[in-house]
Amino acid sequence: xxxxxxxxxxxxxxxxxxxxxxxxxxxxxxxxxxxxxxxxxxxxxxxxxxxxxxxxxxxxxxxxxxxxxxxxxxxxxxxxxxxxxxxxxxxxxxxxxxxxxxxxxxxxxxxxxxxxxxxxxxxxxxxxxxxxxxxxxxxxxxxxxxxx
Amino acid sequence: xxxxxxxxxxxxxxxxxxxxxxxxxxxxxxxxxxxxxxxxxxxxxxxxxxxxxxxxxxxxxxxxxxxxxxxxxxxxxxxxxxxxxxxxxxxxxxxxxxxxxxxxxxxxxxxxxxxxxxxxxxxxxxxxxxxxxxxxxxxxxxxxxxxx
Amino acid sequence: xxxxxxxxxxxxxxxxxxxxxxxxxxxxxxxxxxxxxxxxxxxxxxxxxxxxxxxxxxxxxxxxxxxxxxxxxxxxxxxxxxxxxxxxxxxxxxxxxxxxxxxxxxxxxxxxxxxxxxxxxxxxxxxxxxxxxxxxxxxxxxxxxxxx
Amino acid sequence: xxxxxxxxxxxxxxxxxxxxxxxxxxxxxxxxxxxxxxxxxxxxxxxxxxxxxxxxxxxxxxxxxxxxxxxxxxxxxxxxxxxxxxxxxxxxxxxxxxxxxxxxxxxxxxxxxxxxxxxxxxxxxxxxxxxxxxxxxxxxxxxxxxxx
Numbered sequence: 096x097x098x099x100x101x102x103x104x105x106x107x108x109x110x111x112x113x114x115x116x117x118x119x120x121x122x123x124x125x126x127x128x129x130x131x132x133x134x135x136x137x138x139x140x141x142x143x144x145x146x147x148x149x150x151x152x153x154x155x156x157x158x159x160x161x162x163x164x165x166x167x168x169x170x171x172x173x174x175x176x177x178x179x180x181x182x183x184x185x186x187x188x189x190x191x192x193x194x195x196x197x198x199x200x201x202x203x204x205x206x207x208x209x210x211x212x213x214x215x216x217x218x219x220x221x222x223x224x225x226x227x228x229x230x231x232x233x234x235x236x237x238x239x240x241x242x243x
Numbered sequence: 244x245x246x247x248x249x250x251x252x253x254x255x256x257x258x259x260x261x262x263x264x265x266x267x268x269x270x271x272x273x274x275x276x277x278x279x280x281x282x283x284x285x286x287x288x289x290x291x292x293x294x295x296x297x298x299x300x301x302x303x304x305x306x307x308x309x310x311x312x313x314x315x316x317x318x319x320x321x322x323x324x325x326x327x328x329x330x331x332x333x334x335x336x337x338x339x340x341x342x343x344x345x346x347x348x349x350x351x352x353x354x355x356x357x358x359x360x361x362x363x364x365x366x367x368x369x370x371x372x373x374x375x376x377x378x379x380x381x382x383x384x385x386x387x388x389x390x391x
Numbered sequence: 392x393x394x395x396x397x398x399x400x401x402x403x404x405x406x407x408x409x410x411x412x413x414x415x416x417x418x419x420x421x422x423x424x425x426x427x428x429x430x431x432x433x434x435x436x437x438x439x440x441x442x443x444x445x446x447x448x449x450x451x452x453x454x455x456x457x458x459x460x461x462x463x464x465x466x467x468x469x470x471x472x473x474x475x476x477x478x479x480x481x482x483x484x485x486x487x488x489x490x491x492x493x494x495x496x497x498x499x500x501x502x503x504x505x506x507x508x509x510x511x512x513x514x515x516x517x518x519x520x521x522x523x524x525x526x527x528x529x530x531x532x533x534x535x536x537x538x539x
Numbered sequence: 540x541x542x543x544x545x546x547x548x549x550x551x552x553x554x555x556x557x558x559x560x561x562x563x564x565x566x567x568x569x570x571x572x573x574x575x576x577x578x579x580x581x582x583x584x585x586x587x588x589x590x591x592x593x594x595x596x597x598x599x600x601x602x603x604x605x606x607x608x609x610x611x612x613x614x615x616x617x618x619x620x621x622x623x624x625x626x627x628x629x630x631x632x633x634x635x636x637x638x639x640x641x642x643x644x645x646x647x648x649x650x651x652x653x654x655x656x657x658x659x660x661x662x663x664x665x666x667x668x669x670x671x672x673x674x675x676x677x678x679x680x681x682x683x684x685x686x687x
Binding site: 405406409410411412413414415416436437438439440441442443444446447448449451452453455456471473474475476477478479480481484486536537538 | 553554557558559560561562563564584585586587588589590591592594595596597599600601603604619621622623624625626627628629632634684685686
């Protein structure tokens with residue numbers, strides 16, 4: 096494994112473990128490279144909405160956080176990211192044991208970064224796409240992304 | 244209190260209590276009427292992202308669920324809702340003890356409903372807006388919103 | 392060419408020619424199939440914004456209309472479409488002689504349809520992506536999509 | 540009229556007159572102040588889609604451009620704006636003689652600016668809202684917003 100790939104993996108792992116809400120939901124990174132990250136989470140009863148489907152907020156959290164991690168793989172030292180906005184299309188109600196996500200950077204940038212996230216489950220070897228999200232992130236000096 | 248207002252309150256309360264993820268996050272409805280709902284949640288360490296701010300996924304969950312509840316106040320018997328899509332603009336990093344949300348129906352409909360949600364905190368009597376979300380929901384017969 | 396392909400082409404051509412604003416901008420369909428449409432337009436000085444780039448509104452029109460056409464290729468007789476919402480990410484300022492668009496249906500549906508559109512130019516044989524749009528359309532009986 | 544108000548009006552007028560596509564559509568600014576702009580356009584047959592309603596692309600152009608102008612009223616000298624993304628909810632099909640728009644800055648910023656635009660018509664003294672748009676703009680040195 097290249098030094099760069101090791102650095103990417105360390106950065107991604109760090110970005111998941113230090114985020115309380117991500118740990119609380121059980122979301123973990125499973126693979127990554129320059130410009131992309133994959134993550135997954137086990138779906139438990141506490142993740143559901145009133146109808147018994149995975150809550151849109153769970154899908155959005157997974158999509159947004161994985162997108163931020165994908166953008167972070169391309170970031171210069173000393174910089175960090177904050178999500179400016181995202182838009183999620185929920186294509187069908189989500190029902191599964193494990194929710195997966197793949198985020199890919201569509202447009203890196205020095206000021207703004209755009210990432211696409213797909214949230215899906217694999218069922219009998221087939222990919223079932225539940226939602227697709229476009230995320231815009233601001234690139235900022237690390238200090239600007241921490242509480243004062 | 245009118246019979247209609249009682250029915251609205253019962254429906255809204257039900258929509259929050261039966262959603263596991265909402266209960267898990269600690270989100271509760273605080274006020275409602277025809278076409279609008281207010282909700283709030285205490286912010287705990289487990290709701291934060293890596294920088295120490297409230298995670299965008301927490302804000303989105305609050306915004307989306309409260310929007311759905313607002314739309315539900317205008318729904319005919321026998322119908323339910325599923326979020327089709329939403330878009331959230333995160334205006335500034337969120338730091339607070341209690342996160343509040345007010346959702347108002349912008350356009351009710353027999354097939355599609357559009358709702359605006361604002362997520363904010365009150366600090367020293369002043370409203371600090373953290374995010375604004377536009378939510379589109381599909382109106383469906385109840386059976387179509389439940390797992391088969 | 393199959394009868395179905397002929398019917399798709401006729402429907403798509405019709406959807407571009409009967410839309411005044413599309414004819415006015417010079418947008419034409421160039422290829423199509425079940426679930427996708429490609430279109431293009433020549434960029435003239437009148438399509439630019441104050442900086443000299445293609446106006447975002449031009450890109451949005453091209454993306455939205457081509458998306459509607461892609462959704463229409465999958466529509467049952469007697470039904471038509473109205474755009475409910477779309478979100479466009481403008482990835483870089485657009486400068487070109489000919490703007491192209493490819494729209495693909497991400498999720499067909501009896502009530503709601505979701506389509507992705509990419510707007511780009513081909514420069515020296517290379518694709519330059521200017522914007523990506525997610526479009527949600529309502530499927531309605533034809534009469535509901537015409538002025539009363 | 541204050542010097543500041545005069546400067547705002549001059550800047551807004553300039554931003555509409557120098558944009559070819561805006562002149563071509565017939566869009567004109569009608570009022571403005573610090574953080575907001577109003578604009579309108581006459582609806583002609585060439586602005587319609589296939590069903591006879593105002594094309595979504597026309598509404599989007601009006602919403603996006605007026606939003607940019609609203610953000611520009613708060614800009615420091617030497618800076619300009621580019622739209623990063625916008626999302627429009629089309630609430631009902633638009634049918635009218637004159638389309639109006641009011642854009643208000645929701646969150647100004649040194650790097651990113653968020654603006655809301657409402658597109659509507661006044662009919663018999665009553666406001667009919669056709670669409671609502673959230674626009675995110677990047678604040679950039681003027682040179683970065685011009686073709687190289």
